[in-house]
Amino acid sequence: MHLLHKTVTIVLLFLFVKYLKCNAEFESSSFNIKIAKHKSPFEVLINSVKELKTYGIDFTNILTENRTNDSVALYRYLDNEYYAQIRVGKPSQPMNVAFDTAWTATWLMSEQCPWTTIGCIGHDKYDHSKSNLYKKDGRQFKIEDEGYNLTGFFSYDVLYVSHINVTDQMFVEMTSVPYTYIFSKLDGVIGLGLQIDAYVPFFYNLIQQKKIENPLFSIYLNRDKQSDHGGNIILGFIEKRHIHSHKDSNNQTIYDDILYLPIKSGTYWQFDLDKVFLNGSKDANITLCSSGCTALTDTSSNSIYGPKDQVDQIHNNINAKPWLLGRYSVACDTISKLPEIIFYIGGKPFSLKGRDYTIQMTWHSLSICLSAFIGDNSLNNMWGLGGAFLSEYYSIYDLGNKQIGFVKAA
Numbered sequence: 375m376h377l378l379h380k381t382v383t384i385v386l387l388f389l390f391v392k393y394l395k396c397n398a399e400f401e402s403s404s405f406n407i408k409i410a411k412h413k414s415p416f417e418v419l420i421n422s423v424k425e426l427k428t429y430g431i432d433f434t435n436i437l438t439e440n441r442t443n444d445s446v447a448l449y450r451y452l453d454n455e456y457y458a459q460i461r462v463g464k465p466s467q468p469m470n471v472a473f474d475t476a477w478t479a480t481w482l483m484s485e486q487c488p489w490t491t492i493g494c495i496g497h498d499k500y501d502h503s504k505s506n507l508y509k510k511d512g513r514q515f516k517i518e519d520e521g522y523n524l525t526g527f528f529s530y531d532v533l534y535v536s537h538i539n540v541t542d543q544m545f546v547e548m549t550s551v552p553y554t555y556i557f558s559k560l561d562g563v564i565g566l567g568l569q570i571d572a573y574v575p576f577f578y579n580l581i582q583q584k585k586i587e588n589p590l591f592s593i594y595l596n597r598d599k600q601s602d603h604g605g606n607i608i609l610g611f612i613e614k615r616h617i618h619s620h621k622d623s624n625n626q627t628i629y630d631d632i633l634y635l636p637i638k639s640g641t642y643w644q645f646d647l648d649k650v651f652l653n654g655s656k657d658a659n660i661t662l663c664s665s666g667c668t669a670l671t672d673t674s675s676n677s678i679y680g681p682k683d684q685v686d687q688i689h690n691n692i693n694a695k696p697w698l699l700g701r702y703s704v705a706c707d708t709i710s711k712l713p714e715i716i717f718y719i720g721g722k723p724f725s726l727k728g729r730d731y732t733i734q735m736t737w738h739s740l741s742i743c744l745s746a747f748i749g750d751n752s753l754n755n756m757w758g759l760g761g762a763f764l765s766e767y768y769s770i771y772d773l774g775n776k777q778i779g780f781v782k783a784a
């Protein structure tokens with residue numbers, strides 16, 4: 375039961391509410407959710423291998439063998455680091471959720487998830503029988519993606535996020551989640567993806583119920599990797615203090631310009647990526663996605679996903695070696711010498727230094743430096759820009775004008 379105890383105690387977090395009374399531009403109907411992150415999901419996993427055997431789960435194979443469907447699902451899941459607390463139902467039930475730009479349907483673990491489902495162990499589960507505002511839908515939800523099995527049914531209830539509420543939000547009560555969720559801090563996910571069918575996502579309801587004035591949100595992820603303050607999801611406005619700035623000759627603060635790009639159709643916040651350039655450390659430079667490709671943002675992950683052959687070229691150039699779960703490691707003492715990797719978006723360079731695209735984790739007395747890049751061919755040649763990119767660049771999701779914006783974060 376030691377593991378359960380650990381899982382429950384580290385989910386605690388404090389919701390931070392910020393009213394921008396002093397900012398006339400955005401004086402009302404906007405709010406800011408502080409998101410937390412937990413330290414190292416890999417660490418939890420590796421330290422849990424023995425304990426999990428008591429539940430009949432043997433991860434030794436997954437950890438030591440080559441990439442399998444199980445390991446794909448596992449590390450995808452383990453990258454979910456950013457989460458915040460919301461409340462559901464009336465009287466309200468607290469739950470920890472990720473705000474995921476690469477996912478549309480909100481879901482919450484259900485009280486009906488049977489005790490035999492290992493992934494639900496240790497989580498807060500939504501019990502609709504205890505809520506006066508629950509409304510039944512009952513239609514089934516099922517997704518099976520490379521062994522990633524999520525099964526449940528739709529319900530409606532009120533969600534309390536920061537200081538506001540959204541009533542009659544439709545979401546999935548999940549009755550089956552992959553066993554890997556035992557490592558997670560997450561009891562569910564708020565989908566911030568785009569509406570593509572009759573399902574009304576959370577942010578659309580927020581707008582329809584006139585809970586925010588400006589139909590946009592923005593996401594700041596903390597660059598301090600040691601901090602447990604993961605960043606902020608800012609609903610309804612752009613927070614200038616997160617934008618990089620300089621002082622001009624009159625000592626006026628000049629903020630960097632936000633680059634906006636039209637969003638392409640689909641369920642993700644997709645946009646055109648011109649190319650990816652690695653300013654060669656070895657003998658040559660590398661240009662990836664050389665005739666242009668599509669990228670999306672993924673706030674649920676710390677990583678940067680790209681087509682496997684292209685990510686392999688990056689790893690080859692930075693001397694990264696295969697580690698576990700399809701991840702690659704680099705020698706920690708080379709990080710300061712790693713080449714810059716530059717994403718050209720809208721003709722402008724968005725560069726990442728070695729320390730930005732590596733994640734250092736400490737496991738017992740050992741330090742491991744993992745590359746944030748993950749080769750993944752399931753995204754149809756798209757690049758998925760997660761925390762490693764989004765903590766350098768503040769991102770703005772302007773639903774009203776169907777555009778996405780990026781600017782260097784302060």
Ligand SMILES: *[C@@H]1O[C@H](CO)[C@@H](O)[C@H](O)[C@H]1NC(C)=O
Nearest residue numbers: 435436437438439440441696
């Ligand atoms: C993993 O793959 C490598 C090379 O493809 C191979 O040499 C090794 O035996 C494989 N390991 C396992 C445990 O299958």
Ligand SMILES: *[C@@H]1O[C@H](CO)[C@@H](O)[C@H](O)[C@H]1NC(C)=O
Nearest residue numbers: 441442443444518519520521
């Ligand atoms: C992974 O799953 C797909 C279908 O879900 C299957 O076709 C494929 O063979 C599986 N691969 C491995 C390595 O198990």
Ligand SMILES: *[C@@H]1O[C@H](CO)[C@@H](O)[C@H](O)[C@H]1NC(C)=O
Nearest residue numbers: 518521523524525549550551
């Ligand atoms: C997915 O989970 C559901 C519910 O537990 C189960 O009925 C189904 O067989 C599972 N599917 C796979 C492919 O494991």
Ligand SMILES: *[C@@H]1O[C@H](CO)[C@@H](O)[C@H](O)[C@H]1NC(C)=O
Nearest residue numbers: 464507532534538539540541
């Ligand atoms: C939702 O918030 C409004 C104020 O914005 C309040 O009048 C209403 O009672 C709240 N609804 C619930 C279910 O808490």
Ligand SMILES: *[C@@H]1O[C@H](CO)[C@@H](O)[C@H](O)[C@H]1NC(C)=O
Nearest residue numbers: 620621622623624625626627
């Ligand atoms: C510029 O403004 C800051 C406060 O905003 C002040 O501390 C500083 O002295 C000013 N510098 C000059 C050169 O006026």
Ligand SMILES: *[C@@H]1O[C@H](CO)[C@@H](O)[C@H](O)[C@H]1NC(C)=O
Nearest residue numbers: 651652653654714716723725
């Ligand atoms: C690539 O690196 C070289 C040498 O460090 C530098 O002079 C050049 O400006 C860099 N190019 C880009 C596009 O950043």
Ligand SMILES: *[C@@H]1O[C@H](CO)[C@@H](O)[C@H](O)[C@H]1NC(C)=O
Nearest residue numbers: 652653654656657658659660
């Ligand atoms: C790599 O690109 C940089 C900047 O664009 C350039 O200065 C350098 O000469 C190039 N190196 C090689 C080997 O092509």
